Structures are given as C-alpha cells and as structure tokens.
Amino acid sequence: MRAVVCTHLGDPTLPLGAGPLCIKEHSPVTIVDKGHVRIRVKAASLNFPDALQVQGKYQVKPPLPFVPGSEVSGTIVELGPGVEKFKLGDRVCAISQNGAFVEDVVVHENMAWGVPDGIELEVACCVPVVYGTSQLALAHRAQLKKGQVLLVLGAGGGVGVAACQIGKIMGAKVIAVVNGKEKVEFLQTLGVDHVFDASQYSPAAQPLHQAIKATVRQGVDVVFDPVGGSLFEEALKCTAPWGAHYLVIGFASGGIPKVPANLALVKNLTVHGVFWGSYLQNEPKVLMKGMNTVLSWLAEGKIELKVSHRFLMEDVDKAFKAVLGRKVMGKAILVMETQSRL
Structure with a gap:
C-alpha cells in the first residue's frame, strides 16, 4: 500500500522528492487487534496543523519518518476480535493516530464513526477534527x-x-x-x-x-x-x-x-x-458525546460539508500549497483514487 511519508522536516509545498515528502510503499498493519478495524481509505483531510507538523512547528512532533494527517473516510474491510460497533462494508470517518495520507489504516472502533446515508464518503473525512x-x-x-x-x-x-x-x-x-x-x-x-x-x-x-x-x-x-x-x-x-x-x-x-x-x-x-x-487522552467521553451530536446534525442536514479543493496523493505538495496560501475555502482533501476532481 502507498503512503505519503515525511522523511525530514521542511517545506511541504516543495515537489515530492525535492522536499520533506515522498510517496512510498508502506507496510500495512498485518494484525488487526481486539476492538480495532481496518479501513480502506477513500479520502484524507488536510488541516493546517498537518503543514506545521511537517515543518516541525507543531506542538506534537512524531518521530521521523512519519505519515502526516489524522482524518480519513472510507470503508471497513476487516474487523478485529470483539468489534460490535461496525460490520464489513460500513462507511466511516475516523481519526488515525498513525497518519492519514495512506491507502489503508487500522484504528480502534471508538475512533471511527458511521457516515450518515446521503453524505458523500469523500467529504466525510472533514468531520472529526x-x-x-x-x-x-x-x-x-x-x-x-x-x-x-x-x-x-x-x-x-x-x-x-x-x-x-x-x-x-x-x-x-x-x-x-x-x-x-x-x-x-x-x-x-x-x-x-x-x-x-x-x-x-x-x-x-x-x-x-x-x-x-x-x-x-x-x-x-x-x-x-x-x-x-x-x-x-x-x-x-x-x-x-x-x-x-x-x-x-x-x-x-x-x-x-x-x-x-x-x-x-x-x-x-x-x-x-x-x-x-488532548481530549482523546483526558476526556474521551466528552469528545465522543460531541461527535455524536455533530453526526446527528449532519444526518439532519443542518451541516453542509464544504470542500473547495480535491487532490490526488501524488499532488500532496500542491494541496499544502493551497492550504498555506490561504486558497482553500472550507477544506482540501486528498482522494485515494485514479483521478481527482478539482
């Protein structure tokens, strides 16, 4: 599986291979532990802190090399033992603490949420953060x-x-x-x-x-x-x-x-x-309650997800350029498929 990998800190808008980012074959997690699910990623959201993290300017500094990003949407393709919240084929959005700019992720079921019917799966990656x-x-x-x-x-x-x-x-x-x-x-x-x-x-x-x-x-x-x-x-x-x-x-x-x-x-x-x-570690119940509220608003049509830019994984440098250049209105996303729809 492919992933965007940050090999060293620097400017994320530089062309792939000339800057800190490149696309590499990335070994997937082979064993899905108890309570975890594997998600085939449809899209990943870009947030401003992702750019800061690649530059080494964010308060959370993962060890190098790392896969940037934290939000994904996609389809559940594997269930670990004891998973009760989801079934195979469910459409979800999720938080991935091991990076999001990758073709599949494994997360705890509590870090994933079902995407309401009628919501485009690609844009659902914009919900959690x-x-x-x-x-x-x-x-x-x-x-x-x-x-x-x-x-x-x-x-x-x-x-x-x-x-x-x-x-x-x-x-x-x-x-x-x-x-x-x-x-x-x-x-x-x-x-x-x-x-x-x-x-x-x-x-x-x-x-x-x-x-x-x-x-x-x-x-x-x-x-x-x-x-x-x-x-x-x-x-x-x-x-x-x-x-x-x-x-x-x-x-x-x-x-x-x-x-x-x-x-x-x-x-x-x-x-x-x-x-x-920090709510993930300190007050997860408050966070979960809030996410349930957001998803209910989404299902009721009270929230409209706004995505102004969609990029391929290969264009992640251009995606960061749009984010840092303040060109994005709403969100920019990386789409894990053969063509983007800008």
Missing part, C-alpha cells in the same frame, strides 16, 4: 447560548466554517472575519449575520474592532480564534464588558499573542485553550 473541535469549543468550553454573539476569526478555513455553521445551529448571531472579497462572498452563502474583510482595515487608519463594535454595540460574547497574531488584540477589544469567552484554537497567522491579564480581570473574561487531541 474541525467539527469536533468547533462543537467542543462552543458547546462544552464556552457554553454558547441562543441569542449570544459569536465572532469567528479565520472564518473561511475548515475550522472557521465549522464554527460558523455550529454557531448558527446553536442559535447565535454569527460575525465572520475573513481576508478577501471571494471569501466574503463564500461566507455569505453560509448564512452568517455579518462578514468583515480584515484586509480592508488597519489598526492605524480604520481599526477592525471599531467596525465590529459599531455593528454589535453590546460586544461579543464568544470569540473563536484559530488565527492568533494581530487579530487577537482586535478581537479582544470587541468582547462584551462582562463575562465573555475567548477560545484559543490555533495560530494560523504564525503569531502567538499574549493575554493582557488586566483586561481579563476587569471584564471577567475567560480565556480557553482548546486542543481537541
């Missing part, structure tokens, strides 16, 4: 309530789109921040209440936070921030004067901001760090 993270952050950590104001930074990316959709499902007023006219138009199709193009504002001439506060004078109740950098300070200034929640999801800008403790004090502001992966 971005929708799991967004549901966990908004429902479990911030406890977002109907009628509250939710500000989503980086709203055009995978986790941002998920946060906007979940925010609307939960009854919030959703304000999205993106970069560029094309992404503004894309977010408007998701039914968010307001969209701001951050590229049209500057801290000196026309601060973004002033424009947002003019729209929601009472301030923002919850900030969902996968971006960090200079937008952190702008978003912090938008928070309500009492009891707001700031969700730190990631640092796609590359800048890790510092929290002014005095502002947290006077506003009774709560800052949450949300690292979905």
Whole structure:
C-alpha cells in the first residue's frame, strides 16, 4: 500500500522528492487487534496543523519518518476480535493516530464513526477534527447560548466554517472575519449575520474592532480564534464588558499573542485553550458525546460539508500549497483514487 511519508522536516509545498515528502510503499498493519478495524481509505483531510507538523512547528512532533494527517473516510474491510460497533462494508470517518495520507489504516472502533446515508464518503473525512473541535469549543468550553454573539476569526478555513455553521445551529448571531472579497462572498452563502474583510482595515487608519463594535454595540460574547497574531488584540477589544469567552484554537497567522491579564480581570473574561487531541487522552467521553451530536446534525442536514479543493496523493505538495496560501475555502482533501476532481 502507498503512503505519503515525511522523511525530514521542511517545506511541504516543495515537489515530492525535492522536499520533506515522498510517496512510498508502506507496510500495512498485518494484525488487526481486539476492538480495532481496518479501513480502506477513500479520502484524507488536510488541516493546517498537518503543514506545521511537517515543518516541525507543531506542538506534537512524531518521530521521523512519519505519515502526516489524522482524518480519513472510507470503508471497513476487516474487523478485529470483539468489534460490535461496525460490520464489513460500513462507511466511516475516523481519526488515525498513525497518519492519514495512506491507502489503508487500522484504528480502534471508538475512533471511527458511521457516515450518515446521503453524505458523500469523500467529504466525510472533514468531520472529526474541525467539527469536533468547533462543537467542543462552543458547546462544552464556552457554553454558547441562543441569542449570544459569536465572532469567528479565520472564518473561511475548515475550522472557521465549522464554527460558523455550529454557531448558527446553536442559535447565535454569527460575525465572520475573513481576508478577501471571494471569501466574503463564500461566507455569505453560509448564512452568517455579518462578514468583515480584515484586509480592508488597519489598526492605524480604520481599526477592525471599531467596525465590529459599531455593528454589535453590546460586544461579543464568544470569540473563536484559530488565527492568533494581530487579530487577537482586535478581537479582544470587541468582547462584551462582562463575562465573555475567548477560545484559543490555533495560530494560523504564525503569531502567538499574549493575554493582557488586566483586561481579563476587569471584564471577567475567560480565556480557553482548546486542543481537541488532548481530549482523546483526558476526556474521551466528552469528545465522543460531541461527535455524536455533530453526526446527528449532519444526518439532519443542518451541516453542509464544504470542500473547495480535491487532490490526488501524488499532488500532496500542491494541496499544502493551497492550504498555506490561504486558497482553500472550507477544506482540501486528498482522494485515494485514479483521478481527482478539482
């Protein structure tokens, strides 16, 4: 079986063989242990942390060489002893802790979820991390309530789109921040209440936070921030004067901001760090409950999975270029078949 392998740390956008990534024949796990299933992978999702991991900039650093990625969708082709949740041929999405850019994976049955009928199997690989993270952050950590104001930074990316959709499902007023006219138009199709193009504002001439506060004078109740950098300070200034929640999801800008403790004090502001992966070890029941909620929304048609780019495994460098170049709206995926459909 073939896999994308990271042989050394470096730029994932370089051509295969000239950079850190190459395609190799990869020995599959030969024995499927108790409680595990083998999945023939249909597609794998690309997330921004995957690019950081190949560059050696992510907090989780697997030993070299490694297979990047963590999310797959596909069909169950083998069951280990004691598996009760699935049967052969079931369509699933799953988290693979040993890499996802590969033609088959073996995972514990608790790390796989059935894909509802009517959902395209390829795009189902986008569900676990971005929708799991967004549901966990908004429902479990911030406890977002109907009628509250939710500000989503980086709203055009995978986790941002998920946060906007979940925010609307939960009854919030959703304000999205993106970069560029094309992404503004894309977010408007998701039914968010307001969209701001951050590229049209500057801290000196026309601060973004002033424009947002003019729209929601009472301030923002919850900030969902996968971006960090200079937008952190702008978003912090938008928070309500009492009891707001700031969700730190990631640092796609590359800048890790510092929290002014005095502002947290006077506003009774709560800052949450949300690292979905650590819930696997520390609070798996919370994670599972959240995933069940997401899948029920998906089955009911409340969530529409947005994939703007599909690539072959051989084009993984181009896929990372699209992700790092902020060209993706929603998600980019790797398709494990003979031709991609861009």
